[in-house]
Amino acid sequence: MEHANFEESDTAERYVTKRLSAEERARFEAHFVDCSRCLDRIEAAEGLREGIARAAVGEEPRPLPFRMPRRSRPAAIALALAASLLLVLGASVALSLRTARRAEAALEAERAAEAQAKQQLADAEQRLSAAEAAARQEQQARSALEAQLAKERRPQLAVPVFALITTRGDEKETLRLPPVPQWILLSLERESPARFDRYQVTVMSPDGRQLWQGEVQPTSREQLAVGLHSSLLPPSDYVIQVDGIGRARTPVRVARHAVRVVAAPQATPPKR
Amino acid sequence: MNEPTASEPRSPSLADRIRAGDAAAERELVERYSRGVKVILRNAGANAPAVDDLHQETFRIALEKIRRGDLRDAAGLSGFISSLARNLAIDHFRRGRRSATDDPATLESVQSLEPGALDRMVASEQARVVRQVLEELGTDRDREILRRFYLSSEAKEKICEELGLSSLQFNRVLYRARERYRELYKKASSGRDML
Numbered sequence: 001m002e003h004a005n006f007e008e009s010d011t012a013e014r015y016v017t018k019r020l021s022a023e024e025r026a027r028f029e030a031h032f033v034d035c036s037r038c039l040d041r042i043e044a045a046e047g048l049r050e051g052i053a054r055a056a057v058g059e060e061p062r063p064l065p066f067r068m069p070r071r072s073r074p075a076a077i078a079l080a081l082a083a084s085l086l087l088v089l090g091a092s093v094a095l096s097l098r099t100a101r102r103a104e105a106a107l108e109a110e111r112a113a114e115a116q117a118k119q120q121l122a123d124a125e126q127r128l129s130a131a132e133a134a135a136r137q138e139q140q141a142r143s144a145l146e147a148q149l150a151k152e153r154r155p156q157l158a159v160p161v162f163a164l165i166t167t168r169g170d171e172k173e174t175l176r177l178p179p180v181p182q183w184i185l186l187s188l189e190r191e192s193p194a195r196f197d198r199y200q201v202t203v204m205s206p207d208g209r210q211l212w213q214g215e216v217q218p219t220s221r222e223q224l225a226v227g228l229h230s231s232l233l234p235p236s237d238y239v240i241q242v243d244g245i246g247r248a249r250t251p252v253r254v255a256r257h258a259v260r261v262v263a264a265p266q267a268t269p270p271k272r
Numbered sequence: 273m274n275e276p277t278a279s280e281p282r283s284p285s286l287a288d289r290i291r292a293g294d295a296a297a298e299r300e301l302v303e304r305y306s307r308g309v310k311v312i313l314r315n316a317g318a319n320a321p322a323v324d325d326l327h328q329e330t331f332r333i334a335l336e337k338i339r340r341g342d343l344r345d346a347a348g349l350s351g352f353i354s355s356l357a358r359n360l361a362i363d364h365f366r367r368g369r370r371s372a373t374d375d376p377a378t379l380e381s382v383q384s385l386e387p388g389a390l391d392r393m394v395a396s397e398q399a400r401v402v403r404q405v406l407e408e409l410g411t412d413r414d415r416e417i418l419r420r421f422y423l424s425s426e427a428k429e430k431i432c433e434e435l436g437l438s439s440l441q442f443n444r445v446l447y448r449a450r451e452r453y454r455e456l457y458k459k460a461s462s463g464r465d466m467l
Contacts, residue, residue, distance in 0.1 A: 010428065013446065015315065017425045029358060030351035033308030042311055044450045047457060049422040051402025054395070083403055090419060097424060 002031060003038070012041040016049055055090050159227075163187040164240065164257045172237065173257060176264040181231040188224040188242055191254045196244030200251050201226050204239045206258075211238070215245070233261045287346045290338045301338075302331050305350075309357045316361035326364060330357045397460040405453050414445045421446070 006012070011028050014020050020028060032038035162175050164186060177184065188201065201224070203212040212232055219225050224242065238259050243251035289297035309330050313323045334356055337343060343352055406415050413435060420426045432442050 010443070010446070013421070017422065018315075019425065019427065026351075026355065026358070029308075029312055029354035033305055033312065033354040033357075034350045036307075039307050039311060040454065041450065044454045044457075045422070046311075046314070047398055048402060048405070048418065048449060048453050050395075051398045051453075052406075052419055052422050054399045055403055055406070079407075082407060086403065086406060086415070093419060094423065 003035060006031060006038060007041075012038060013045045016042060016045040052090075055087060159183055159185050161185040161187055163189075164259065165189055171258070172260045175233070175259050175261045177230045177233060177235075177261055179263050179265075181229065183227055184230050186226040186228060186240070188226060188240070188257070189255065190218060190222055190224060191244070192222075194218070194221055196246070196252070196254070198245045199224055199254065200243045200245055202241045202243070203228075203232070204241065206237045206239060208239075235261050235263050237261075285346070287338050287343050287349060290335065291341060293339075298335055301335070305331075305353045309353065312354060312357040313361050316358060317365065318361055322364065326357070326360050329360055333360070397457065401453060401456040401460055404456055405449055408452060409445070409449065414449075417442065417445050418449055 006028060011020070011024070012032075015025065015028055015032075028038075032042060160178055160182075162184060164173055190199075197217070199216050199218065201214055201216050202210060204210050212228070214226070216224050216226055238261060240257040240259060241253070242255040242257075244254045246252055286297055286301060290301065306327065309327055310323055313326050313330075318326055330353070334353055337352075343349065406418065409415055409418070417431060417435065417437075420431050421428065428439070428442055431437070432439060
């Protein structure tokens with residue numbers, strides 16, 4: 001039954017010209033390996049295929065060792081002419097097909113290369129736009145920073161000064177900071193007699209979290225001046241600790257100030 | 273005499289006889305499957321020296337496995353042999369193995385006038401026979417059918433559609449060409465064998 005199916009569907013020819021799927025091929029091979037009729041058909045198809053291929057590329061056979069059957073001269077000439085014509089025709093058909101296939105493949109390759117080049121160009125343009133946008137953003141940020149820096153560099157004609165006096169107990173000193181953020185000066189009392197050349201000033205939240213710390217050299221015998229930006233001290237409670245720095249660089253407590261920062265009310269314009 | 277088809281288990285006891293050490297059974301195995309194995313190897317792309325090499329290898333491994341009892345189902349002997357041949361060919365190409373027959377030094381040593389002349393003679397006969405077959409077909413259309421089907425590997429359906437042929441007409445051309453080729457080639461081969 002299976003043999004009849006193979007015969008009817010030209011499986012032998014499709015096998016020789018490699019047009020079977022892997023599954024069909026395996027099934028057919030398992031059959032024909034033991035089927036002389038299928039093998040005859042396969043070998044005939046193989047022979048025809050190879051012979052046609054040789055004829056198409058114009059392979060001329062060498063003289064055969066056995067005698068050719070006798071033919072009349074004119075018939076032999078006609079036969080030779082017909083054979084030559086067939087060879088030439090076959091060769092030109094094969095050549096045209098081959099050339100056409102190569103041209104198609106080359107065109108396909110060109111199209112693929114063009115598409116790739118277009119994609120690369122689009123990608124490059126996209127990257128360029130992104131780079132330009134980033135450069136613009138950077139320029140804007142730089143301008144803003146420069147403006148800010150210029151503003152900060154403006155001479156401060158009226159710098160609020162807050163003097164903190166060492167007190168005993170937990171009494172808090174109130175600092176009314178101006179509503180507009182600006183630099184302020186904290187004037188801190190030194191110990192008496194003054195023992196240190198350098199001091200460490202620490203600003204902490206009431207729970208001991210350090211908010212700012214800096215080293216200060218005294219500007220006078222009695223006072224330390226510390227310049228801070230008021231934005232560092234939004235309205236809240238703080239502890240400002242002053243430590244003297246000894247020779248071994250160990251801090252020695254000098255003063256501890258509990259302060260409450262409040263915002264000073266905005267000045268109201270005079271009524272007309 | 274009706275030839276039994278390959279789907280019937282012709283010699284289910286062939287594997288048993290080989291396992292029992294029957295040398296005649298081993299020879300029978302090779303004779304029965306040799307031609308089919310060579311077809312498979314050629315189809316897989318092996319050239320003549322590789323076909324000989326792989327053909328030997330196929331039967332060496334097949335006999336080894338059958339003796340060892342690796343073939344569970346005796347009815348699957350044909351499938352076993354065919355897939356073994358195909359897999360060996362695939363493996364051969366995958367590894368790019370340099371067998372003794374691929375070694376240029378060995379090739380040179382076995383090249384003699386006799387094998388070369390025989391190959392040329394066979395190829396000449398084949399080409400001559402095919403030319404005669406093409407001439408006898410009579411029409412350009414029939415010659416075109418064969419060229420397109422065998423040389424360009426075009427599908428039968430496409431050829432039929434473009435040339436306005438029925439499946440039956442197509443099959444008839446192929447059948448005539450094939451049968452005539454076999455007849456002429458057989459004559460030429462027997463003439464060669466008589467030399």
